Amino acid sequence: MKAVKSTATFLRTYSSASKYTYETLAVSVPKKNVYHVELNRPAKLNTFNLPLWSELKQCFNALHKEPECRVVVLSGQGKLFTAGIDLNSLIEYFSKANDIDDPARRARFLYDWMKECQASVTSLEDCTKPVLSVVHGACIGAGINLVTAADVRYCTEDAWFQVKEVEVGLAADVGVLQRLPKVVGNTSIARELCFTARKFDAKEALQIGLVSKVLPDKESALNHALDVAADIASKSPVAVQATKQNLIYSQDKSPKEGLEHIALINMVNHMGEDLTKSAIALATKGEKPEFEDY
């Protein structure tokens, strides 16, 4: 089994990651054009405090614009992927809201916070680079909202999942209710998991289609994700990113609308060099082409 290289080695090799420095996230570039974003609050089980919500959005917005980034692998440092929202920050936030006497202003304060947290999760979809997520240990509450906004999910044999919000007394509000039914393509199981908040394991996650592969441990799961990411990164970034844009767009549109969307994107992209390069290489059985950053 290949070992995962240390972050220091990656940073030496691909120095552009040093631009991306955060309090709650670690960003490295383990392979050419592959960025690795790690939730980095291991002592607090990578729980979502205010800086993490905000930095996730900043990071994915920045990677969206980073020409050298073609694929993102998302994982968590420490013993598990994430234990969900930081309950202390949740309590602190509600106590701040309760200090606002006027109901209209209190409601606006709560609304604005929810919208910020939603935007943080949705930044994975807004980023046109494919996001491959790797869950190990546990993925609770906000975590399952997050990974359902990723393009691909892998997990380890020891992983478990929980849409825990109803146990915390709230209806999940950062994406899982909207995305999980589509991700698993089965509203009955999605609703059961959201209503009961029961834990489910890696085997069930694979069986319902939440994850596409279960790997023995974190090292093999990360290596697998990085290999898939490197394969995607070797392809035309113009083609890959248009594919993601259209898959996301088509999720809640008719085939006709989705087809119109891809026709509009491709009428521009078909004039680009990547199509010609790829077609010539395939037709002549030539070498795999290299593509410019995008």
Ligand SMILES: CCC/C=C/C=C/C(=O)SCCNC(=O)CCNC(=O)[C@H](O)C(C)(C)COP(=O)(O)OP(=O)(O)OC[C@H]1O[C@@H](n2cnc3c(N)ncnc32)[C@H](O)[C@@H]1OP(=O)(O)O
């Ligand atoms: C508008 C936004 C809306 C978003 C909503 C999102 C909702 C949710 O995410 S609901 C889910 C909330 N999360 C939980 O209920 C999980 C709570 N944690 C646990 O059940 C256990 O910690 C767990 C089973 C994950 C792991 O247990 P273990 O025995 O291995 O570790 P612990 O000793 O419990 O935890 C280690 C330290 O982490 C702190 N911690 C764990 N979870 C949270 C959390 N959710 N919020 C804040 N802090 C957490 C725990 O207190 C320990 O800290 P310390 O005592 O300082 O070592």
